[in-house]
Amino acid sequence: MATVKYTVGNEKLVKVLDGASSHLRSLLEKQGREQGALKIAVVGGGCSGLQYQMDLVDGPRDRDVLVESNGVKVVIDPKSALFVSGSELDYSDDLQQGGFKVQNPNALVTCSCGESFAA
Template identity: 85%
Template sequence: MTQSTANFKVGNEKLIKVLDGASSHLRGLLEKQGRPDGALRIAVIGGGCSGLQYKMDLVDGPRDRDILVPSNAVNVVIDPKSALFVSGSELDYSDDLQQGGFKVTNPNAVVTCSCGESFSA
């Protein structure tokens, strides 16, 4: 059985940088799912209280036209359209009870909401 390879680009941490907390948590999640070579997909979609929001999923790897960013021993994949919005961002993880989870710190966000999951660029 042959597996087709995706036609993707490799980016660097100028696009998104994964901080220690996020790297450690992401590696644990991927191990639990049995896909240690997997990646976190970050997409920017319309919605949220400020107009745009982040959508994150664990995936096996990049798809066609994706940008793969290896950072801090994990892989992040982003589609080209979303990459325009997240360039220069940092991904962190918080286990805070109310505001916990993966958080993107985005220097392009002009307006953010208090939940940290929605922004306007």
């Protein structure tokens, strides 16, 4: 089995707030992946040009950045790390706009739905 070469980051890259860590822990436990992580990627799309894509993963892949914050793990690919540096991850259970939310200081423009941004 090949060794995965990843970088360890810190909360200067992304900080996980209480609501997000609690919900993420719950999701990972339900799937039997207590050692898993939330992968955050920035991809093209959305009404402002860029949007977040999030998935549960077992761990980092080659070249990813692994951040442990508030008792949970977040994995970010190096390209996306440029866009999310300094962000906070929160969770809202609002019926219409609930889910994980990235509060990104690098977003110059955000759309009204809060799902996409421009940097």
